[in-house]
Amino acid sequence: MKTIERYNPRVEEPRWQKAWADAKSFEVSNSDPREHYYVLEMFPYPSGRIHMGHVRNYAMGDVLARYKRARGFNVLHPMGWDAFGLPAENAAKQTGSHPKAWTYANIDAMRAQLKSMGLSFDWSREFATCDVDYYQRQQKLFLDFLKAGLVTRKSAKVNWDPVDETVLANEQVIDGRGWRSGAIVEQRELTQWFLKISDYSEELLSAIDGLTEWPDKVRTMQRNWIGKSEGLRLLFELVPSPLTAATSIEIFTTRPDTIFGASFIALSPDHPLAAELASANPAIRDFIAEFHRQGTATETLEKAEKSGVFTGLRVVHPTRPGETLPVYVANFVLMEYGAGAIFGCPAHDQRDLDFARRYGLNVIPVVLPPGADPATFAVGSEAYVGPGTAYHSEFLDGLDVDAAKKEIARYFGARAVDNRPQGVVETNYRLRDWGISRQRYWGCPIPVIHCPTHGIVPVPDADLPVRLPDDVTFDKPGNPLDHHPTWKHVSCPICGTPSRRETDTMDTFVDSSWYFARFTAPEAAAPTIPGIANSWLPVDQYIGGVEHAILHLLYSRFFARAMHKTGHLGMDEPFKGLFTQGMVVHETYKDAAGEWVLPADVVLEGMGDSRRARLAATGAPVEIGSIEKMSKSKKNVVDPDEIVRTYGADCARWFMLSDSPPERDVQWTEAGIEGASRFQQRVWKLVQDSIQLAELPASGETPTAEIDAIRKLTHRVVKTISDDIEGLRFNRAVAQIYELTNGLGKFSATLEAAPSANGVAALRESVQTLVQLTAPMMPHLSETCWTALGRKGMVADAPWPEADPALLVESTVTLAVQVNGKLRGELVVAQDTPREEIERQALSLEAVARILDGKAPKKIIVVPGRIVNVVA
RNA sequence: GUGGGCGUGAUGGAAUGGUAGACAUACGGGACUUAAAAUCCCGGGGCUGUAUAGCCGUGUGGGUUCAAGUCCCACCGCCCGCACCA
Numbered sequence: 001m002k003t004i005e006r007y008n009p010r011v012e013e014p015r016w017q018k019a020w021a022d023a024k025s026f027e028v029s030n031s032d033p034r035e036h037y038y039v040l041e042m043f044p045y046p047s048g049r050i051h052m053g054h055v056r057n058y059a060m061g062d063v064l065a066r067y068k069r070a071r072g073f074n075v076l077h078p079m080g081w082d083a084f085g086l087p088a089e090n091a092a093k094q095t096g097s098h099p100k101a102w103t104y105a106n107i108d109a110m111r112a113q114l115k116s117m118g119l120s121f122d123w124s125r126e127f128a129t130c131d132v133d134y135y136q137r138q139q140k141l142f143l144d145f146l147k148a149g150l151v152t153r154k155s156a157k158v159n160w161d162p163v164d165e166t167v168l169a170n171e172q173v174i175d176g177r178g179w180r181s182g183a184i185v186e187q188r189e190l191t192q193w194f195l196k197i198s199d200y201s202e203e204l205l206s207a208i209d210g211l212t213e214w215p216d217k218v219r220t221m222q223r224n225w226i227g228k229s230e231g232l233r234l235l236f237e238l239v240p241s242p243l244t245a246a247t248s249i250e251i252f253t254t255r256p257d258t259i260f261g262a263s264f265i266a267l268s269p270d271h272p273l274a275a276e277l278a279s280a281n282p283a284i285r286d287f288i289a290e291f292h293r294q295g296t297a298t299e300t301l302e303k304a305e306k307s308g309v310f311t312g313l314r315v316v317h318p319t320r321p322g323e324t325l326p327v328y329v330a331n332f333v334l335m336e337y338g339a340g341a342i343f344g345c346p347a348h349d350q351r352d353l354d355f356a357r358r359y360g361l362n363v364i365p366v367v368l369p370p371g372a373d374p375a376t377f378a379v380g381s382e383a384y385v386g387p388g389t390a391y392h393s394e395f396l397d398g399l400d401v402d403a404a405k406k407e408i409a410r411y412f413g414a415r416a417v418d419n420r421p422q423g424v425v426e427t428n429y430r431l432r433d434w435g436i437s438r439q440r441y442w443g444c445p446i447p448v449i450h451c452p453t454h455g456i457v458p459v460p461d462a463d464l465p466v467r468l469p470d471d472v473t474f475d476k477p478g479n480p481l482d483h484h485p486t487w488k489h490v491s492c493p494i495c496g497t498p499s500r501r502e503t504d505t506m507d508t509f510v511d512s513s514w515y516f517a518r519f520t521a522p523e524a525a526a527p528t529i530p531g532i533a534n535s536w537l538p539v540d541q542y543i544g545g546v547e548h549a550i551l552h553l554l555y556s557r558f559f560a561r562a563m564h565k566t567g568h569l570g571m572d573e574p575f576k577g578l579f580t581q582g583m584v585v586h587e588t589y590k591d592a593a594g595e596w597v598l599p600a601d602v603v604l605e606g607m608g609d610s611r612r613a614r615l616a617a618t619g620a621p622v623e624i625g626s627i628e629k630m631s632k633s634k635k636n637v638v639d640p641d642e643i644v645r646t647y648g649a650d651c652a653r654w655f656m657l658s659d660s661p662p663e664r665d666v667q668w669t670e671a672g673i674e675g676a677s678r679f680q681q682r683v684w685k686l687v688q689d690s691i692q693l694a695e696l697p698a699s700g701e702t703p704t705a706e707i708d709a710i711r712k713l714t715h716r717v718v719k720t721i722s723d724d725i726e727g728l729r730f731n732r733a734v735a736q737i738y739e740l741t742n743g744l745g746k747f748s749a750t751l752e753a754a755p756s757a758n759g760v761a762a763l764r765e766s767v768q769t770l771v772q773l774t775a776p777m778m779p780h781l782s783e784t785c786w787t788a789l790g791r792k793g794m795v796a797d798a799p800w801p802e803a804d805p806a807l808l809v810e811s812t813v814t815l816a817v818q819v820n821g822k823l824r825g826e827l828v829v830a831q832d833t834p835r836e837e838i839e840r841q842a843l844s845l846e847a848v849a850r851i852l853d854g855k856a857p858k859k860i861i862v863v864p865g866r867i868v869n870v871v872a
Numbered sequence: 873g874u875g876g877g878c879g880u881g882a883u884g885g886a887a888u889g890g891u892a893g894a895c896a897u898a899c900g901g902g903a904c905u906u907a908a909a910a911u912c913c914c915g916g917g918g919c920u921g922u923a924u925a926g927c928c929g930u931g932u933g934g935g936u937u938c939a940a941g942u943c944c945c946a947c948c949g950c951c952c953g954c955a956c957c958a
Binding site for chain 2 (some may be wrong): 128217224225331343344350664735739749816
C-alpha cells in the first residue's frame with residue numbers, strides 16, 4: 001500500500017468554506033415548499049473575539065441544522081449581532097473610539113472567526129441590532145405597542161447603577177449589584193418608560209405548561225419569577241388617633257385563615273403612612289433612615305435581624321371586637337409586594353415569630369397540626385406552617401386551611417370598612433412591569449417627543465427612523481444624547497412648538513426580544529411580514545446559555561404576545577424547543593507571584609496527585625487551581641483562533657460535541673483536542689485505505705457472515721445516530737461514530753490481508769455512510785472524503801442515509817442468564833425460540849445446573865430478547 | 873431558608889427496571905524504528921499471587937421487585953436558581 005498523506009485542515013477548511021459560499025449552500029428561500037425548520041442559537045454580543053462557549057453553542061446548532069437539511073427540511077439557520085450596549089460606550093470613554101466604529105469593527109472580526117468555523121449559517125440574512133434598518137423597525141414596534149396600550153410612563157423607584165450611570169431592570173440586579181458593573185445599586189425616583197409585561201402575568205405563567213420542549217429547570221425558574229400568590233386584601237380599622245387622619249390600614253395576606261392569631265400590624269419603611277408618621281416622630285424617622293442605609297449598603301440583607309419600631313397607632317382586631325393590635329414599622333416588609341403592609345401571625349409565620357419574640361408580642365396558635373393535641377400543642381422557636389385544622393378561631397374551628405381561607409374571605413367580603421368591602425380576594429404577582437428607559441447613547445432611541453402643550457407625542461411613522469447622531473462626546477457623565485447641542489431640540493409634530501425629543505434609549509433586552517422574528521424577513525419594510533414569520537415561527541430549536549433562562553426568554557415570550565396583539569405575528573410562543581447548553585470550563589493556573597497564567601504558557605507533566613505545571617518559558621513552577629468557567633479575568637481561556645490554526649475547526653467542533661453531555665459543563669483539555677485530531681486522521685486514513693483496497697487485485701471472497709456483520713453495524717449506527725442528533729445527545733452520536741470507525745478499521749485490516757471484491761464493495765459503502773454521518777460534526781473533513789470517494793457534488797447537499805429496517809433485526813439474540821438476579825452465563829438463541837426451549841437451554845447451562853444442584857427452580861422469568869432469570 | 877439538579881473506574885462519561893462501566897482520555901505491555909514522534913496490537917473497577925473460577929462493587933442506610941445505578945423513604949455531600957413575596 002502507498003503511504004497516505006495526512007489530512008490537512010489548514011488547506012481543506014478554507015477551500016470548503018469558499019465552496020459552500022459560492023454555491024450559496026445555506027441560503028434559504030422563504031418560498032421553498034419543503035417543510036420548514038428553524039434552528040437558532042442565541043446571537044452574540046460583538047465583544048471583539050469569539051470564545052469557546054460560542055464554539056460549543058454554534059457547533060451544536062450547526063449539527064442540528066446540517067442534519068435537518070440532509071433530512072430534507074428547508075432549514076433556516078441565521079446569525080446576527082446583539083450589538084447595542086454599554087461596553088461600546090465604555091470603550092469610547094477609554095480609547096476614544098466611536099461606539100459605532102468599535103462595534104462594527106468587532107462584528108467584522110467575529111464574523112471572520114465564525115466563518116472559519118464552517119458553520120452553515122445563511123449569512124445573507126445577517127443583521128446587527130444597531131443597524132438603522134433594524135432599530136427603525138423596533139421604533140415602529142414601540143409606537144404600535146404604545147397605541148395598543150402596552151407601554152406606560154410612570155414615576156417609579158428604579159435601580160440606579162452609579163458606575164454605569166443608568167437604570168437597571170429588577171432582573172439586572174443580582175444580589176443588590178448591577179449585573180454588568182457589579183456596583184451596589186441605589187434606589188432613585190425617576191419617570192420611566194415601561195412595557196406592561198405584568199398585563200400578561202397570568203398568560204405567561206399558564207402558557208409555561210405548554211412549553212413541553214423546554215427544560216423543566218427553566219420552566220420552574222420562570223414560574224417562580226412570575227411568582228403568583230392568591231390571598232386577601234384586608235382593611236384594618238384604625239383606633240382614632242391624633243397622629244394621622246387615616247382611618248384604616250390595608251394589608252395583603254395569603255393566610256387570612258390565621259386572622260384569629262394576629263398579634264400585630266407591620267408597615268414597610270417605604271409605606272406612605274410610615275413616612276407621614278416619621279415627620280412627627282424622630283424614632284420612626286431614624287429607623288427608616290437606618291433601613292435605607294442598610295438596605296443598600298449591606299449585601300447581607302438576608303441576615304439582618306427582624307426589627308421594627310412601634311408607631312403609637314393601634315388597629316381594631318377585625319374578628320375580636322374590643323381587642324386592638326399595635327402597628328409597627330418593620331424592616332422585613334416590602335413596599336413593592338402586596339399592600340406594603342401585613343398582619344403578623346407569629347404562630348404560623350417564621351418572620352412574624354422572630355419579630356414577636358423580640359418585641360414580646362403574643363403567639364397564639366390557630367392551626368392545629370394533624371394528630372396534635374389542642375391542649376398541649378405550642379409553638380416554640382419554629383412557626384408551624386404546615387396543614388391542619390383551625391382552632392381558637394370561633395366560627396372557623398374545625399375547618400382545614402383551604403376551607404378556612406374561603407370562609408374568612410366570605411366573612412370579610414360581606415363586611416365594610418370605610419364604605420368598602422373589608423376583604424377582597426386578590427391574586428398577586430411578583431412580576432413587575434419592564435422598565436426599558438436607559439440614559440445611554442448606544443441604544444435604540446425611544447421615538448417620542450415631549451411637547452409643552454400636547455405632552456407625550458409619538459414620532460409619526462413617516463418620520464422614522466429616529467437616528468442616533470454620530471457626533472457625540474463621552475467626556476461627561478450621564479447621557480451623551482442629552483448633552484448633544486441640537487439633537488433633542490425638535491418641533492412638536494402636532495403644533496410645531498419647540499419641543500424636546502426623548503433622550504432615553506431602550507434597554508438592549510428589547511433588541512433581543514424579537515430578532516428571531518426579523519430573521520424570517522430581514523429586508524422587510526415593516527418589522528415582519530406576518531405570513532412569512534408565521535411560516536417559520538415558532539423557532540423549532542433554540543440553543544443558548546441557561547443564564548438567559550429568565551430575562552431574555554421571558555421578555556421574548558412577552559414580545560411575541562405583544563407583536564401578536566399588534567398584528568406583527570400570529571403566535572404567542574416564540575420558541576417551541578429550548579436547549580440550554582453547559583459552559584466550557586478549564587483549569588486555572590497561578591504563578592509564584594499569585595498572578596493568573598494562560599494555559600498556553602503552561603507545560604503540564606505527571607498524572608494524578610503528582611501532576612505538576614510549570615511555565616513554558618522559564619520552567620518556573622505554576623500552581624494548578626480549580627476548574628472554572630473560562631473567563632478573561634482568570635486567564636483560563638483558550639483562543640478558538642489558535643485552536644483552528646493548530647488543529648482545524650472540525651477538531652474544535654468535534655471535541656466540543658464529544659465527551660460531555662451537552663447540557664453539562666465540558667472541560668477543555670489538551671488531551672481532548674489531541675484526541676479529536678487523531679480521530680480526524682483515522683477517518684481520513686480509513687477512507688484512503690478503502691480507496692487503495694479497490695485498486696488492489698481482488699482474490700477470493702469474504703464470507704457472507706462478515707459482510708452482513710459490517711452492514712448491520714453500519715445500519716444500526718445510522719439509526720442510533722439519527723435518534724441521538726434528534727434528541728441533541730451529541731456525545732452519544734460521537735461515541736457511535738467512534739464505534740463504527742473502529743469496526744470499519746478492523747474490517748479494512750482483514751481485507752488488506754485478503755482483498756475480495758465483495759468485501760471491498762461493502763467497505764466502500766460503509767465508509768461512505770460513515771462520511772455522511774460525520775458530516776454534521778466535521779463538515780470540512782467529510783467534504784474532502786466525499787470527493788476522494790469519487791462522489792459528485794457535496795455532502796452538504798446529499799440526503800441523509802436511511803437505515804434499512806431489514807438490517808436492524810438480528811436473527812439471533814444473546815440472552816443473559818441469571819440465577820437469583822446474578823449473572824451466571826449467556827445463551828445465544830434464534831430470535832423466535834419458544835419460551836420452553838429457552839428455559840430448557842438456560843437450565844442446562846453448567847453454571848446454572850451447578851447452583852441448582854439437582855433441585856427444581858421455583859420460577860423462571862424470561863424477558864424476550866433480554867434476559868432469563870432462574871429463581872432458585 | 874426554598875425550589876431544582878447531580879453523586880458510577882485514575883478522568884470525561886454510557887446504561888427503555890433486565891449482562892454496570894459503551895465510547896473517549898490517562899496509564900501499562902508489545903510491534904514497527906538506529907532513536908523519538910506518529911501508527912498498529914493487547915490489557916485495563918477492586919480483591920482472591922495465576923483465573924477457563926469465585927467474591928465484592930454505581931455517596932451512606934433501609935425498602936419495593938424474580939431483577940435496582942435506575943423506583944420509594946431517610947441521611948451525607950456537591951452544583952445551580954430564587955430569596956424577608958406575607
